[in-house]
Amino acid sequence: MEEEQEWTGEFNPMADPEERRHLLSVLDSFRSYRRLAHFNATHVRRQAFYSLPSAHWALLSQPPISVLDSLSHIDDLIDSNAELAEAIFCAGFQAFVAPSLDSEDVARVIPEKYAHDPFQVFSAVMDHLGGKATTNDLEKARSCVNQFYREWSVHGGVEREKCFAPIVSTLASEFTLRRERDATVEKQQMNVLVPGAGLGRLVFDICKAGYSVEGNEISYHEIMASSLVLNHMSQPGQFKIAPFALNGSNHLTRADQFRTYDIPDVHPASELAEGDVGEMSMSTGDFIVLYSKPEYKDTFDAVATVFFIDTAPNIIRYIEAVKNCLKPGGLWTNLGPLLWHHASRTQDPEEDADDRKRADKGEDVGIADPGSVELTDEEVVALVQHFGFAMEKHEPGSVETGYITNTRSMLQSTYRASFWVARKK
Known part of the structure; x- marks a missing residue:
């Protein structure tokens, strides 16, 4: 890279x-x-x-x-x-x-x-x-370090296989269909957008599979961390982390608490310099604001969202942005739970008032738009269909996975994530 x-x-x-x-x-x-x-x-x-x-x-x-x-x-x-x-x-x-x-x-x-x-x-x-x-940013930094276990360690491959493999498999099936219609089509011609790219592993995996991919991220924590792993690491296993060491609860043994993991499990730059890989690019900023712009209209062949759509206070804004940037006939493949992130969020009254003033003036403040709503999986799918998508696959609760899970802990948290594939009409 x-x-x-x-x-x-x-x-x-x-x-x-x-x-x-x-x-x-x-x-x-x-x-x-x-x-x-x-x-x-x-x-x-x-x-x-x-x-x-x-x-x-x-x-x-x-x-x-x-x-x-x-x-x-x-x-x-x-x-x-x-x-x-x-x-x-x-x-x-x-x-x-x-x-x-x-x-x-x-x-x-x-x-x-x-x-x-x-x-x-x-x-x-x-x-x-x-x-x-701030206290909030300190907690995000701690969480970001631990997230390397999920995205860039060998052991995190269990969660990645559950969450990322269905996405890559769907892209492969879509490419096969396109190749049947036009034998000259190449994988690199399929442009894929990954909103909420996090530490960049799904972006990397899609690129490694041969597709051209653009990752988008709004969090400075994730942007800085993904830049480090994708651009500045010199070898696999350059760092050693202990993601469960700071938590003293629910351990069977001290050895379980003290387990360490080498990251990254691969050297991204070397991997992307070899073989038939696609092109990778990254964008920073609010997904809603950026990809609702006219210049992004009908740009991507596929949009892949993993553990992302529940970060939306107003899911309609996300759906509209996907619809805008996806080509007619393009595919939206989604996997994740609906842990609505904003539900427990406390908004600063001054920030909230400022956001409302900007919104009243017609300025698009994206994810900071006033208002929020929590929907069920069934209701989200109905909305996606309402906005002009044909639901080709809907498998609610089909993927059981953890998120940065300590598999040896006495406490296990498992998501029964929904997986669906929708095509823009």
């Missing part, structure tokens, strides 16, 4: 005060991973442990339990996770902040002892810029 295929665009987030604040918050959330994980996962637990009666904590400090040894091991695993988080921070800083900086100003705020350490250099600049992570 070439460097120009990173998540880039004309918009400069550092030039807009609100966007700048949010971007710096995201960067600081990755930068702060190590410090806050040590505090919340081990320091606080040590304090609670030593608050036990002395005879009790003395007993629990000895084999075979050895709680203090376990906490020390967790500290080591936090450092391993933090290497990935800090690499994401550095990649994100270079992509979004560095181009807007003046080299002389930077030199004035960098201590000489840090001059050859990119993390320390970027961190010093962050301190100068005043970036401070």
Whole structure:
């Protein structure tokens, strides 16, 4: 994958005060991973442990339990996770902040002892810029590190097979139909859009299968992390993560809690440089706003959504955007649950009022549009059909899968996801 295929665009987030604040918050959330994980996962637990009666904590400090040894091991695993988080921070800083900086100003705020350490250099600049992570962004950074287990580890292949394989299989069947009608059609001529691309694995898999694919993502956390894995990693297994180490509940053994996984399981750049692969591109921004534009009308042969449509406060906006950018006769293939993300979201009153004002002026604020609704799978399918799609396949509850699931945990959460395929009339 070439460097120009990173998540880039004309918009400069550092030039807009609100966007700048949010971007710096995201960067600081990755930068702060190590410090806050040590505090919340081990320091606080040590304090609670030593608050036990002395005879009790003395007993629990000895084999075979050895709680203090376990906490020390967790500290080591936090450092391993933090290497990935800090690499994401550095990649994100270079992509979004560095181009807007003046080299002389930077030199004035960098201590000489840090001059050859990119993390320390970027961190010093962050301190100068005043970036401070919100609680929400800190949680997203922690979740993003864990998401590498699902998308870019060998063991995560179980979930990927459940969720991604039906999509790739549907594209293969569609290509076969097109090839029967026109023997000159090539896979690279099929343009596929993947909204909510996350860490980019489905985009990569579709590209590897030979199709031309465009991923779209609005989250800076996901954009920075996917850019790192797709563009900047030098080899498979470059990082080692322990996605379940910070959670102390429902483990059968400490070994289960401490399991580590090498990521990525493949080196994307090398994989995409070999064989008959398609072309890959990425776009940043609100799916609704971007793909509802006239210039995207009738652009894609297929749209693939996985664990995505339930991120919509108003699912109609998503359906309209898909309809706009999909060619007549094009295919929309969807897999996922309906865990409506906005249902428990608390909106800042000032932000909500601002969004309403922008909407009243006719400005498309996309996913920030006021209002929301939660629908059933049956109702979503009815809406898709209402907007001019023919439902060719509908298999509700047909795919049982977890999401970043610890398969050895005493608590198992399973989605019975719906899978459907619709064709634009």
